[in-house]
Amino acid sequence: MNVDPVSSRRHAVPRRRRPAGPAVAGLLVVALVLLAPSGVFAALNARASATGSVASGTLDLVLHADTGAGFSSVAPKMAPGDADNVYVDLTNSGTLATVAGMRLWVGAVPATALTDGTAPGEGLTVRLARCSVAWSMATGTCPGATTPLLATTRLSTMNTLATARALANVPALAAGGSVAHVQVSLGLVATERSVNGVPPVRTVQARSTVLTFTFIELQRTGMATRH
């Protein structure tokens, strides 16, 4: 008599099934143990609670034009060595003071060789300085005392929040305080040789993008208050 060996094995050796119940129960126990303390803590404190009012402060940074049009216009057909300057004020319009310092990063849409570093050693740069009085629009010079905030920096090194650069010489700002008369100077670095009208493969020529300068301030350190 022919017997199908496969079929025979399948019926002769039934698969043992371990019940899943203990494992699932163990999982629940572990989860409860880990999450339980916060619940217990809340329950105990509820019995000793008291009421009182609390209000939080706000931190709000506002950027607006100083002298000139600010960030509203376009820099067309930049060439290496050119400088495109805009003049802005940064005001802490919240109700909290800030710590000294500020950070800046510059995003670009779309990312191109101007800002992403794909043309090594080339691309847009930014430099920030502060003047004690309003800048001269005719010459782009500071009639008063100049304070550097950021040395010339390639945008490809500060094009994300994670790579935001710290600005120097920015004092702590009280509520309503400002960093006024800031010159934001955009430049272009490019050492390229065009041969018979053709630029190199990795080039910053004929590129365009929209830049977003993001200034970040941080609140003053927290204060412990006793009542």
Added chain:
Amino acid sequence: MFRPTNRRVRRTAATAVILALGVGLVPPIASAAGLGGRATGGGAVATGTWGATASVTSMTFTSNTAQTTTVANTGSVALGAESYSVTLTKPFFFTPTVSLFECPVPWERGACPGGTGTRIGGTLVAPTTTTITSTTPLAVGSSTYLQVEPTGVFFLPMTVTLTPEVTSPAQLRAPIRTNR
């Protein structure tokens, strides 16, 4: 009917434990950080192009008759100077030489109308590869006219290749500072 295998149950349990540990142990980072105020501003930026293009880049001489080429600023940035990479091939016999002259208007029968052409570079002796530079400013869209004048060419062909090159920032117009 779906029945979970032992392996699947164990894997599920392990995943749940890891998730539970994550919930219980990860500190509340966000609440530890202070407030951050942000202000943004920006604008569009575009870059120009720079380069010069020659109408003829290769010339073959079998006599001492001059040949010309027109070099135009085909970029969007004015140029303060241009370079030319020049290569001369030497015939099997003879050692010809070449001189380059520049004229602000097209050459007419070998002469620069209204004056003499301006020599750029020295006398080149075949064979050679060299770079010569003209300090003629070229506005966007404008042209300069070159004449290649050989001597010592007798029947045997000599080839001259002439390729304009523009290097930034040295050969571009003076930088522009814009305050807005």
